[in-house]
Amino acid sequence: MEDRAGNISELTLVCIDLAARLEEAEDVEERRAIVTEHVRNYEGVRIPMVDFEAGLEWFNVSRALTHAQDLKGRISVLDFFTYCCINCMHILPDLEALEERHPPEQGEVLVVGVHSAKFENERVSANILAAIERYHIHHPVVNDSEAKMWTQLGIACWPTLLILDPNGHPMFILVGEGHRERLQLYVDCMVEYFSSNGSLSKLPVPLAPTAHCAATGSVLHYPGKVATYPGGLIISDTGHNRILLTDRMGNIKKVVGSGEQGMADGTFTCASFNNPQGVVYHSSNVIFVADTENHAIRKVDLNTEEVNTIAGTGKQGTDLEGGLQGPKQAISSPWDLCLSKSVGQAEDAVDNLLLVAMAGTHQIWGIFLADGDWLKEGSYKNGTVLRLAGSGAEENRNTTYPSRAGFAQPSGICVGVHQGDRALYIADAESSSVRMFSLTNGAVKAVVGGARDPLDLFAYGDVDGKGIDAKLQHPLGVAAVGEFIYVTDSYNHKIKVLKPSGKSYIVTTISSGSNEEKFNEPGGLCASEDGSSLYIADPKKPCFKVRL
Template sequence: MCTCFLRNSVYKIENNLIVRMFSRIIMDEDDSIGYSHQKLQSLLQLSNNKDVTVKNYIKSVTYHPVKDFQNGLEWFNVSEPLFFSKHLKGKVVLLDFFTYCCINCMHILPDLKDLENEFSVEDGLVVVGVHSAKFENEKKSKNILAAVQRYNITHPVVNDHQMTMWENCDVHCWPTLLLLGPNANPLVMLTGEGHKEHLHFYIKNALEYYKDQQKISNHKIPLKLACHSLIDINSPLLFPGKIASCINEDVSLEHLAVSDTGNHRILFLKNDGTLLKQIGSGNAGFKDGNFQIAEFNAPQGLVFDGKDVIFVADTENHAIRKLDLQNEIVKTVAGTGFQGNDYKGGRKGKVQEISSPWDVCIYNITDEKDSKQKKVLMIAMAGTHQIWALFLDDTVWWKNQSYSAGTCVAIAGSGREENRNNQYPHAAGFAQPSGLAIHSSNKEIYIADSESSSIRRLSLLDGKVTCVVGGDKNPNNLFAFGDKDGKLQEAKLQHLLGLALANKADILFAADTYNHKLKRVDITTNTIYTLSVAGLNEPGGVTVSFDDKKLYVADTNNHCIKIVTLDDKLSAVTTTTLELNMSQHPLKLSELAAAMSSKVPTYNSKTITISEKGGKLKLKFNFNFVKGLKLNPESVQKWSVKSPNKRWFIAPTSGNNINNIDIICKVSGPHLDKDNLDCFFHLVTCTDEFCIPKKFVIRQPLLFQEGAPSTLESILNVEVDPLQILIIDKLN
């Protein structure tokens, strides 16, 4: 299953294939490095000097070095394959065994990024993602590459498609973290999520211990960021995740809302592709306010509440956001901005912590007490494997339970990751629910249960959970996936993410994501059929037009919206791509950049002259802090890039690690004047006596000229002292 560990418990899968894979899941403690974390924690509990205890433990462990990576494996974020005998020699290496579908694996990515920000490659730490796939679709390198780009993974990743390193390291579940010493010698293994503080402590002491032994090397590794290839995408969208539709009162106009997940924004469109509003600055962050300054982090599901309000599952901010289209204001209505581990809920608004909401829909119910219509926002809470509800009005619901407006609470799912149907909602088990569709007249909600590869039904009358199609009768078997039409569990899907219900028939449409297909489900017979739609690539979301004549599909890895026309029998007829018209953009990015840069000091580097037809510019920053100044290791360091032209493409656009800023910009022409590429920095620096927050802009002027080169690299060496900033340019 996609993580065997939840709440520090182990769930074994009874399936022949998986029993072979996890043939050593039950073993004596002394036989596996996997228990060293527990051993070390036991030692630390008895210790008065924890640093000394960890270093003594490191000195005493005698596990044999792990075997090196095989030749011929495909790697990402590096220019050549890495080996322990060469590139990783003299480094403390953290192996992250993951599979990109797994929500628990996603949860530890911010932890890894924080560790990389604090301990650089030159300091002696290298994080390596070892991708060991669950689904067949995930074994393909092109799909892993897309996932590396989508989740902004910047450390090296290898496709361990035969799970050789997994087996060599005695790994049993996702995610697993294995810390190695400078000779590939295992030190400690941690399973599941939630180990950030332990990892930080172990790595700090390991680096100190091995540096004292003079076994740490400060050499670089051949990094080449996968995100740079995104500049070749000719689309304003980047990994769009979900899509929703809405009509006005007289049914004369249909609008669309798209979660432009990779660009951390929401687009509000006419159904002909004309952009009406961009919601969010495009920077990954967590900020309420007007549409221009608000920030999201990989938003997914969204739903209209009438024509003037949109609710958004802001997935990596672990929050629900409300978008007021009339007043152009973004407001957080649930979630703290940090991942929670609450499995019950009951608190209100921004006080209630939640975990990776992936989709939302609205249920209009009749209050049992006053018989008035009330609204409940249903949430697919992928991070805790549950279904939650955010009550938008004071409501009396199941068993006369009263909920005041703003309360957010779990209504179904035990929190255990499983495919368990049950007549009692909290005894049922889900596995990373990621898509929702509401059937108001039947008072049912349909759930795309991605990790069990099934569609489930939750009764909103009594809470009973039943199977629609897919999955397996064994609730612990989360490997019953495939591509087969049929009825109930004889049908097979592969990690589906999106659902939409037809307006005039009991037909449910499913984005069968890892099969790259759209499918149609008859919910009266629990039977699924494949629609004839070609060319999809991991579609994540789908919505139905008000007249049931079109499907709008968020075709995630194709970075576009597809339109599938339907006949009267709701079968697919034709498929086209929605052409987006961004010319109606109400905000000029150049004006935003100018407004932001006017508020902070701006330092100009030398003008770069590039071809009038445009080209590719690589921009690198090397920071050197002098005169006693240094970065505050306990503070988050931020940088971002603003483009003066919405037709330009930049990757990456922001980050928290200033030790490795490597930006690729695809600029278009012709231009008649200079354009400025503005890089914004918000650093927290300190001397031995006091801290000095530094906000500044480094501006790279560009001049477009006939006959100039179309490919350039600029290296900016930036010297920072307590009083000033000096830029030394080097153009290649």
């Protein structure tokens, strides 16, 4: 077989055809036969071996890995990812399932994360290390900070899985998420085939969990979001899989959740969460929680001290429209919450619409807490879970038709007022912008940051200014105080304020943290009841308080 130079574009076409054949196969045995035939006979593009560059920083191994010493003689799965990407987060359970099926200590299969950053902030090894801990990644990860391997191989998007044979040649490619069954099928067939011809060396891998640099023993572990409630604060203690209720000084009053990662309803001590993010207090003495990695919305009743699930099945959904009732409706990675009123509700009426930043499908959803109307869509019963805006395409697309709008991983939301009308402000993380969704007419508009091209998700920076001339870097949180909108400009490690100026907004930096403690990827924020202060959830620090 003659090697010839190239990138993976030809392999991509081959794998598209292979996937189509697998869809037409009648049973598992036929699918296995198709894959094994590909493994035995594939003589397509042979990319010259691209080894890991010397000097790169590695995690979860005791030394740097090389193709010749560590990947040769085993099946390797290279996961090209960037830690901000929700799609990259979604495939981590697939990789964990593969490692359970083929434990790395057996020496047959090795998963290697190749971190190829999108944002400048993500090139920093300390930040990658924190993400490895936050997402419980145990396989080797290399910081390819200049994305040289990405470029040399011709990788086009995050996430991409490249499966190599024991000689280091690419055999399969999987782009995007939702490929668990095919990933396992490809690897299973490769293990069987290469075991039978003696190609697997089964040598040990120098695995070694990387010690994290953050202080241990903290009450909070990667807190994600923060909200107020009568008497204090609600904090999503994300890394500890629980919700904390504190006084305004941060002293803990109640703990909601056992701290065990899982999904169980029940009492405060028995209920469990999985990396919860957004929290919001309802006047009925209820807290709602965006239970992100359970793909669910949970209801915390402070009167009965019970936790119940009001939306989501516990598994990631792919539905882009919704319309089912409560836990029957599957959803995907809800990241933040806020409360509003459905169309036609009086200003003094109780909020009856729970708004959801659905990061996993790049949309805004709503849950009706009581019967209500929505724009031109009609009337909905209590418990209905519904897409309100966003096509599901990952874009920065503004339009007067909410179902055609495009968001890019919306991660923070708040209700504010714009020129007298109620509006939802959105921290649209992957477009590095703040967007606005009218709750009066449904129009989606640009506020600050981002780009004019709806497909350009790389217009980021750290520039104070007006409208689109201002630049943010992966903002995760927004909070309204009067007509001012405060933003956690997360990857710039700053808090900024948006002030109305005619039909536009002007962005100004107000804080980078205290003199002693600087922000580090602040995620959520909320305003005190009197609007005099902001509370900020910073993943690596206790919650901050900033006076306005």
